[in-house]
Amino acid sequence: MKKSTLTAAAALAFGFLAAEKAHSAPCLLITLTGVQGGPSTFNGQAGAGTLVQYGEDGNNCRDVSLQFDTGRGTTQRLFQAKTPVGRLNAIFFTHMHSDHSEGLADILQLRWHFNSAGPKVDIVCSEDAKVTGPLTYTISCRNFAAHIGDALIASGEISQRRRENQKRLEGGPSDLTNVMAFEPKDEPSVVWSSGDVKVSAIRSAHIAGHASYRVDTPAGSVVIGGDAGNDTRKPPRETSTSAQVELLAKDVDVIVHSVIHPVMGPGKGTGFPPPIYYRQSDASDLGAMAKRAGAKHLMLTHLIPPVGAPNQGPPYPLPDGPLTEDDYRDAVSSSGFSGNVVVGSDLATLRLPGQ
Secondary structure, eight states, X not given: OHHHHHXXXXXXXXXXXXXXXXXXXXXXXXXXXXXXXXXXXXXXXXXXXXXXXXXXGGGTSOSEEEEEOOOTTHHHHHHHTTOOGGGOOEEEOSOOOHHHHTTHHHHHHHHHHHOTTOOOEEEEEEOOEEEOSSSOEEEOHHHHHHTTTHHHHHHTHHHHHHHHOTXXXXXXXXXXXXXXXXXXXXXXXXXXXXXXXXXXXXXXXXXXXXXXXXXXXXXXXXXXXXXXXXXXXXXXXXXXXXXXXXXXXXXXXXXXXXXXXXXXXXXXXXOXXXXXXXXXXXXXXXXXXXXXXXXXXXXXXXXXXXXXXXXXXXXXXXXXXXXXXXXXXXXXHTTTOOSEEEEOOTTOEEEESOO
């Protein structure tokens, strides 16, 4: 009787341990916070952005929350994804185009308004990139972050709100940023880490200072390609995709990448400017790259044109009418990629490991 009781107790204890282990299994959650392609608008879609979260099943993968790009409407999508802006550990920028960055002001203003005591949020991006020529300029994430609240300071709002609550920081939203700028290279290098989460970056072509990222965790890995394209800016070339992103994506679980459909190409009747078309990665070439890299999942975002849109922005109508999700999937599958394809919509998610 005593032996039987001990055996039952041991079995019960083992069951509790097994349940606890399952409850604490690591997980990775990838959420598209916005899929609009370019600065135009369509059907309320948010601007480009991807939320990557790592944790355990017990907390729904929310120990670490990383936001890659912050297009318009990111704050609203983060709320819908049950991730208040104050819970972001770091924000990463692929490049300084407004459709990837204009949501930062909203994020930082909210943190300043409700969380002025901190902590600061890491802003991870490329070092300043100077472009010379007929029009010389500098692409600067540092300047963007430093001056993110200038309009609110100039309007008097920061002072007015500090009068209501003097615990709010005098310098406004920029006082809550910790810019971690790096020099993008042609080989992956670690640019941010926390516990089991490691983020690497690599140089990629689009505009000066463009970078692509890879997140590695015990639950899986994901590459954020941004708007990367091939270093050779137009045909003849073997592919429209980036060799650097392909290197970064070797044996990755998930690739998240902006996409342009071949229907927007020269001679297809849309009038879309060839230089802009050629600096994007097209759907067929992305499928081929994902296949070569050994990726299991391909998430298409920043869709040009949007699914269901009669045109790409006001100037570029589609002669044969709007595209469907199947049009994008067919373009990817024509490359021979047999993995999972997610044609992005706002708040589309992918969880690793799958449930």
